[in-house]
Amino acid sequence: MASHESCVWLNGRLEPSAQARISPWNAAFLVGCGAFETLRAYGGKPFAITRHWHRLVRSCAVLGLRPPTLEQFANAMTETLSANELQEARVRFTVSGGEIPGGLQSNHGDGLFTCTAVPATPTKPSESVAMVPWPRNERGALAGAKSVSYAENVVALNHARCNGAGEAIFSNTKDELCEGAASNVFLVRGGLLHTPPLSSGCLAGVTRELTLEVCRAHGIPVSEEPLPATALAGADEAFLTSSMREVQAIASVDGTPLSQPVGPLTRRVAGLFREFVSSHMDP
Incomplete structure (x- = not known):
């Protein structure tokens, strides 16, 4: 395979991206029945791989899908990163239901595991966000699952971008602050x-979880009590967390700058998180 030709991993086999094929009857393609994880690779090694695998297993249980073993999950990423000669990368592992030519009533059969990797893009120091008018359903069937059913997030992100923001923020059905479209x-x-x-309905983000642990290890108290949706716009400072953003300051909400767009606590937490990553590849 030519060194410049990207490739993907499909059920244990590496294939050139341009030649990779998925059945038109695939359950993820037809009805959005699939789960996935996105990881950040540093120096060619996926970060927090075990925690991401555990979350994928939980998502698969919600969707009734067979998850990969930890060994399959890890090997797929290692092979995909190596084949694409990537060091700093965005890696995605997807579990799809099998073929359902008979529609929703079909048995999913054998599922499909795929792994892709692309170069990581630099993260801006801060991001503008927009509250969206559609709530997350904290009692929905997919609450807490990282599903490939992402159309709701796509619509929300389009709304945010049309309003000059780079991330969409959801409230829930109780008008409480919930989460970003991808953070x-x-x-x-x-x-x-x-x-x-x-309980707000937000995803149990791996970076969120690690940020909480890092903060508490350094004597920074964090409250996990429900917040009104209006709390974000009235915050002194705020930040987003995700695998690719790490800890990223929020500069403005709905076009109004926060009083401290990159505040001192945000800077401290971001620095502590980066130090943690440099010494703990699989915490």
């Missing part, structure tokens, strides 16, 4: 760090 959210009020609880 978790933290905010500072009166010197105290807050983040919505998992």
Whole structure:
């Protein structure tokens, strides 16, 4: 395979991306029945691989899919990164239901595992966000699952971008702050760090979880109590967390700058997280 030709991993086999094929009856393609994980690779090694695998297993259980073993999950990423000669990368592992030519009533049969990797893009120091008018359903069947059914997030991101923002923020059906389309959210009020609880319907983000652990290890208290949706716009400072963003400051909400767009607590947490990553590849 030519060194410049990208490739993907499909059920244990590496193939050139241009030649890779998925059945038109595939359940993820037809009805969005699939789960996935996106990881950041540093120096050719996926970060927090075990935690991501555990979350994928939980998502597969919600969707009734067979998950990969940890060995399959790890080997797929290692092989994909190596074949694409990538060091700093965005790696995605997807579990799809099998073929369903008979529609929703079909048995999924054998599923499909895929792994892709592309170069990581630099993250801006801060991001503008927009609240979207559609709530997350914290009691929905897919609440907490990382599903490939991402159309809701695509619509929300389009709304945010049309309003000059780079991330969309959801409330839930109780008008509580929930999460970003592809991130978790933290905010500072009166010197105290807050983040919505998992009961808000937000995804149990791996970076969120590690940020909480890092903060508490360094004596930074974090509240996980419900917050009104309006709390973000009124925050002193705030930030987003995700595998690719790591810890990224929020500059403005709905076009209004926060009083401290890149505040001192945000800078401290971001620095502590980077230090943690440099010494813990699979925490």
